[in-house]
Amino acid sequence: MRHAQTVTPALRRLAAAQAGVLTTRQLEAHGITRHGLARLARDWQRVxxxxYLTGPAAWESAAWAGLLRGGSSAVLGAEGAAYLHGAMRDAPGVLRVWARHRHDDLTVGEFQVRFLRGVRTGRGHLPRTTLEESLLDISDHSTEDEAVAAVTGALALGRTTGPRLLAELDGRHRVRHSATLRLLCSAAARGIESALEWRFQQRVLTPHHLPVPDRQVQRSAGRVDVLYDRESLVIELDGMRDHSVWSKDMMRDNEHLLVDGLITLRYGWYAVERAPCEVALQVAQALRSRGWPGPAATCRRRPRDLPCQVSPGVPGRT
Structure with missing residues (x-):
């Protein structure tokens, strides 16, 4: 900070503890007069x-700005809280803060702070809602895929459990996507770690009565998303990847084949979302060619002019 002669060491420590954010009240409590603040503010950003932001804008700066603006009862919620709990890899660009009173939204650097009216219990140096509360709050304002991604990620990382999330869900009157959340916490969804894997289960496997696979299985060449061990079939579900990752994936597929005799089928968002019946047909063909008695069943999702091409019949092994 410039004009250091007017800024006490205690105030510097406070600013550092709050990621560079200070309130007018805090400045006055440390002896900064209105005239002194006017001089200091030339080098600061009024957010x-x-x-006031006394240094570069960071994610933590936005979090502190929201908490300080929200008052003594304010707590971080939703994605911001989930990130602090270690359940999300990337810091969210939008932070949601629960506060007793309504406040105008803030912009701190590239981050947006939005306020929700309500009283929540917070914990931690940056007070935040529990992870289970945070995940349900995410579901309330998100698409199903976004809610699934948040919940499956938290479960996969071991940050929460199905029973804990269900207990929080049972304590609420209404939660968006609650039926999906309950399925995600069930034994049938164990091992699903992404929204794409959930879509694959819901759009490809279940409606076509394909066998229930093992998921997230460790093999000699690495972990695989979906494994039909008896039929020596691996299915990998890929989001957006760079070329170096694709190269590693191809090497791993080759090793699966050469070392363990496993064939690999790969599908991305477009195939699972736009052509689930075609994906199911390929999976069924691969399973049958390697010993699965089948057959699979047609689904009821396709319109009459685009009939499902998966062979009709009774459900196979589950």
Missing amino acids: GNGL
């Missing part, structure tokens, strides 16, 4: 009424 809200009575809020």
